[in-house]
Each structure stands twice: as structure tokens, then as C-alpha cells.
Amino acid sequence: MIKATNIQKYFGELQVLKGVDLRIKAGEVVSIVGPSGAGKTTLLQILGTLDNQSNKKESELEINGIDVTSLKDKALAAFRNNHIGFIFQFHQLLPEFSAIENVCIPAFIKRTGKAEAETRATELLIFLGLSNRMHHRPNELSGGEQQRVAVARALINNPSIILADEPSGNLDSESADKLHQLFFQLRDEFGQTFVIVTHNEELADMADRKLTMIDGQITDQYVERSLGSPKKP
Template sequence: MNQPVVRLRNLRRSFEQGGVRIDVLRGVNLDIRPGEIVALLGPSGSGKSTMLQAVGLLEGGFEGMIEIAGTDAAKLNGDARTVLRRDHLGFVYQFHHLLPDFNATENVILPQLVSGKAEREARERATELLTALGLGHRLDHRPSQLSGGEQQRVAVARALANRPALVLADEPTGNLDEATADRVLDEFLKLVRGEGSAALVATHNERLAVRMDRVMRLNEGVLV
């Protein structure tokens, strides 16, 4: 059996608000294995984004174990956590967060350059991914020249540029109309599976969730 890409054990996160303790995550346990696409289902405010921030090593204040690619993140300092995140994780958000002054290809090249890849190789990789997502004719267009669905496809390509072991997607189609959401999700799932990456996809949309390999529901801070 392949080692899990991510292992969560007794993951907890609480906040203080107006002198009241709010338990958002109350002992989450989860394994995701290579190539597996898991839907994280729950209504808005259920803690899905908090859980993705934990797995993505984007925020502190969590209790419990977060193991990424066999490494316990709790044992790492800030710089080492950054390297672990850079080398093993990719991110897709509800809003694309593309750099407006760079075209589609450049937006996918940049994270590769940060990881030390040569520009020529990074450009070839960006072109390959964008073409696979149906954007071969839009490579030189800036975000403002792209539709919402096209912008999100660029964001998907950017997330996969460094061949991450795990892609974290937070409501990746939540800002799109239903027809566009279906197309983008189809392309996302096909590309992630083709790359051999695993994915954890937070959504409140049951219709989309059931198209993934496994559905986990976040209910009162616990996965069921």
C-alpha cells in the first residue's frame, strides 16, 4: 500500500470570539493516498477553509498531527515548512488570484522559477498544461482578457505546474455559473488524475462532490 500523501491525526483548531471559545475543528483524522481525489463537503462556515489552511501549512494555531509526504510539519521551522509547501502542495482558490500584469503562460511559469526550474523548461511545462486545459490559443492573454472559466483554468495549471503530490482546492468552481463550473471541474479532475496527483477539494455542492473518488463531510468540526 502506498504511503499517504497527507495524514491528519486529531487535528484541532479553536478561536476566541467575544470571550467565547469556538471549536472549528474537533479532532479531524484523514488519510489521502497518491492519486486519490477527495471531496470535503460542508455548508459555508463549517470549517472547510480552516481545514485546507491547516493541510496547506498556511496558518498556525492548530493542534494535532499534519504529515505531508511523510514529514511531520509540527517538527519543522518556518523556512522548512515553506519548502515542504512549495515542493509538495498546489493550491486552487475560489478566486483565481492571477497576477494581472502577466499573461497566462507567465502566471504558470513563475511558481516554477521560484522552485528553481530553468525558464525554458518552465515555459514548456506551462504551455503543456494550458494546452491540455483548452487554452492553447490564449497563452499570451492577460487575466483581464480571459473569461472567468479561462482564468480558473490558468489557476489550475499554476497549481499543477510543480507536479505537487497534493492539490488543495477551496471551492474552485464556486465563482462560476453551473455550466462553466461543470466544464472546469471536468478538466480539473482529468488533469489531476493524468498527473498522478492527489487532491482535497472543498465544496458545498453535492452534485460536484459525488464525481470525486471519495466524499468526506465536515460536521460540527469532525469528518464523517
């Protein structure tokens, strides 16, 4: 599913990633933890093709069997839109659009027809418990509701991989717990692979594998277990 080898990243003279190797199987939920500045978000952005590693010629990044480093900009954007969904801490919803309109945006970028996109968005919002909030704008939604809209947006194109960066960091504990359980429900329902950067130890410990990053390197991980329901913290 994801194969990354010797991923390095420099910002000027500062080396943020120092030769990261990573293998993630289809259907896994993998958490990445570590102190601020360890390189977690930078790694996630590279895995999501939002940024490039500094050593392309000496590294490898393969997603769904495709060498994404070989793709030109237009093909890479299409690959990202089709195969990868993103969930961010601060939702990144467009305030002038309703929940269902926000969810439909990636589908419209994919050139999905309006009726088909709205049907899929409606199904997702109902699944996520937002059937009566579909036509509300973000400022009319709670933080937990906004994050579930963001989850629906990430799922609209049926991506095989969901990348989440501190997805519950801006939520109260009850909303965070519901979101954490939702990730595993989605994996079981739709078969997505999840890579989650988090400071929430409860969420991290629920994952199939927990990776720890320190100073630009993955230093350890929990022993891999069989895929299935979330591990009890």
C-alpha cells in the first residue's frame, strides 16, 4: 500500500527527516507520535504528495504500486485526488459553503457530475450522523460536526488512504472519542488505510501499529497485531 525508503527532507540547512523507511499495509490503522518538531507532519505531507522529499533520486515513495515521484504535476494532482483523503486539525472547511457543498468539492475537482456527487455526499453525511446538518454552514456547526464534515469530504472520492494530522486536537474529549471510534468503523466499513499523526495517546494506542518519531527518524513501534477492532487503551 505505502512503501517509503530513505525519505529525507531539508529546509535550508536544517534536516527535518533523516532517512525514514516505512511500510504500511492495506487496511492498517497506523499512528505516528513524537515530540513537536520531530518531523511527523512533514512526513505526512510527503506521504500525501503535498510536498517532495529532498533526495528524490536516492529515495523511494510507492503508493498503491505506483512510483509517485515519477508523476508530473497534473498526473500527481489527479492521483492525489483519487487515492488520498486528508483530515486536518482545523477542518479547513470553506465558510461560504454548506456542509454538503464542502463535501462535494473533491468530487467536483474529479469532474464527477453534480447529481452523483451530491448523492454520495448525502450518503456519507447520513452515515456520519449529520442528516439534519447538511445545509448548514461551518459557523452553524459544532467542532465535532465540522470535523465529521471534513471526514466526509476526505471520503467522497473513495480514496484508499486517509491521512490525518492531529484530527482530534481541536475537539473536546467526548467529540474526540467519537472521532477515534469512527476511524475504525470507517476502516471496517470501507476498507481504507489510515495514517494518523497525533499527540493523543489514547488514539495512538488504539492503532494497529504505533510509530514513534524523534529527531527526524522513526525510532520504534509496537509489535504488529492482526487487523480488526481498535485495541483497547
